[in-house]
Amino acid sequence: MNTLAEENYLKAIYHLTENDGNASTNQIASSLNTKASSVTDMLKKLADKALINYTPYQGVNLTPSGEKIALGIIRKHRLWEYFLVEKLNFKWDQVHDLAEEMEHISSEELIDRLDQFMGYPTHDPHGDPIPDCNGRFNTHELKPVSAVTINQCGVISGVRDHSSSFLQYLDKQQLTIGCKIIITDIIEYDHSVVVQTGNKEVQISREVANNLLIAL
Amino acid sequence: MNTLAEENYLKAIYHLTENDGNASTNQIASSLNTKASSVTDMLKKLADKALINYTPYQGVNLTPSGEKIALGIIRKHRLWEYFLVEKLNFKWDQVHDLAEEMEHISSEELIDRLDQFMGYPTHDPHGDPIPDCNGRFNTHELKPVSAVTINQCGVISGVRDHSSSFLQYLDKQQLTIGCKIIITDIIEYDHSVVVQTGNKEVQISREVANNLLIAL
DNA sequence: TTATTTTTTTAGATTAGTCTAAATTTTTTA
DNA sequence: TAAAAAATTTAGACTAATCTAAAAAAATAA
Ligand SMILES: [Mn+2]
Ligand SMILES: [Mn+2]
Ligand SMILES: [Mn+2]
Ligand SMILES: [Mn+2]
Numbered sequence A, B: 001m002n003t004l005a006e007e008n009y010l011k012a013i014y015h016l017t018e019n020d021g022n023a024s025t026n027q028i029a030s031s032l033n034t035k036a037s038s039v040t041d042m043l044k045k046l047a048d049k050a051l052i053n054y055t056p057y058q059g060v061n062l063t064p065s066g067e068k069i070a071l072g073i074i075r076k077h078r079l080w081e082y083f084l085v086e087k088l089n090f091k092w093d094q095v096h097d098l099a100e101e102m103e104h105i106s107s108e109e110l111i112d113r114l115d116q117f118m119g120y121p122t123h124d125p126h127g128d129p130i131p132d133c134n135g136r137f138n139t140h141e142l143k144p145v146s147a148v149t150i151n152q153c154g155v156i157s158g159v160r161d162h163s164s165s166f167l168q169y170l171d172k173q174q175l176t177i178g179c180k181i182i183i184t185d186i187i188e189y190d191h192s193v194v195v196q197t198g199n200k201e202v203q204i205s206r207e208v209a210n211n212l213l214i215a216l
Numbered sequence C: 001t002t003a004t005t006t007t008t009t010t011a012g013a014t015t016a017g018t019c020t021a022a023a024t025t026t027t028t029t030a
Numbered sequence D: 001t002a003a004a005a006a007a008t009t010t011a012g013a014c015t016a017a018t019c020t021a022a023a024a025a026a027a028t029a030a
Helices: A006-015 A025-033 A035-048 A064-086 A096-100 A107-118 A164-172 A207-210 B004-017 B024-030 B038-050 B064-086 B096-102 B108-117 B164-172 B206-211
Strands: A052-054 A059-061 A153-159 A180-186 A191-199 A200-204 A212-215 B052-054 B060-062 B152-159 B180-186 B194-197 B201-202 B212-215
Touching: A006 A025, A006 A064, A025 A035, A025 B064, A035 A052, A035 A059, A052 A180, A059 A064, A064 A096, A064 A107, A153 A164, A164 A207, B004 B024, B004 B038, B004 B052, B004 B060, B004 B064, B024 B038, B024 B164, B038 B052, B052 B206, B060 B064, B064 B096, B064 B108, B152 B164, B206 B212
Parallel strands: none
Antiparallel strands: A052 A059, A153 A180, A153 A212, A180 A191, A191 A200, B052 B060, B152 B180, B152 B212, B180 B194, B194 B201
């Protein structure tokens, strides 16, 4: 078994390398609110356990066994978030910190039964895909609203910023997962985007548009 | 907030002092599978935090704030056990170790919502009372089967041994929480007890009778 | 009531995870 | 390509929680 700290490092490295190649010491430090020197120590330990590929000064990435552990933790995180929202009626902006704790409950059997209890959901309350018990999930193509042209329509399907202030703002604008929207205008001056949702039109800043993902 | 180790010590002290007065260093050590010297260190720390009353060489008991924390952990332990059995279909002999981990999830709001979700259960799968959100619970009088006279009847309502081997044995004999039983005979030679449950008669040893609690 | 046994505490180490400050390596800039 | 800046690692220290071995106190027995 791995310690709580090790699990958090593996998850952070997974997210930092999801798209590109290697995670740097400083990136890991800032994503875990810790210091670079602490990260270096832990990288050595994880490399000794063959969970990461580590070349000093060159950053790291996960080995297959490191990735397997990371995906297991992400699976637990997202399933607990789903549980908190769907069964315990939490709001989508309240569940992340709780799930950060719950994702470290170790039992595989528990999480598989929870998965079954909830009917094998495929996405968490923020639209992120939930890995199945083998670590597999389908990653459909999402685009930020900021990258879409006028008159296109789509369904809100994810967010890039998981902070509660962003999620609460989206709630207020009625821009939540599953909403169908149409991009009706793009303001040239500041790249604000005007979107129609339901019978309402709202204008969102470039920054918001950048963090709001839709399926076309 | 308190560390995981502190919470486990407080819970252990609570259980050791539930009936009598003080818990000794050695009792705590053996109930936590640790060494007496480690316990002494922790007792000093808990006394500094005013969670226990500690006089060197005299054992300890909980202060009101220590007891409040202990009851909060016991509430969480028993609610999670209930959840695991009632919602995720675990057996009553499989849930204790999982709950030992889950009882340390810190959120009060989470546990109160879980309580509501399950309909405010009053007892866990082993018959132990679940403290409410104020730490209160009603403790009805239970008697071990070994202390009951012939021809008395009662309802199985608790166990003194929570080990899975004992719980599995009870399952096999169909002696589970809620079963109505009648004591039909007591063997004088070894104090075995013959009980009738449903239409079946089973004989249980003195040791089993001692660990099986009924409400008369 | 003195000697023996048991219990508890103290002393000194160890491990995981973290930190600051200093040294080293890599990258960028001039 | 040499100097400056940025990133990373090393050195040394700290805390929480644990351990073993030794010392001290309390309980028990002779
Ligand atoms: Mn989350
Ligand atoms: Mn999420
Ligand atoms: Mn239990
Ligand atoms: Mn129980």
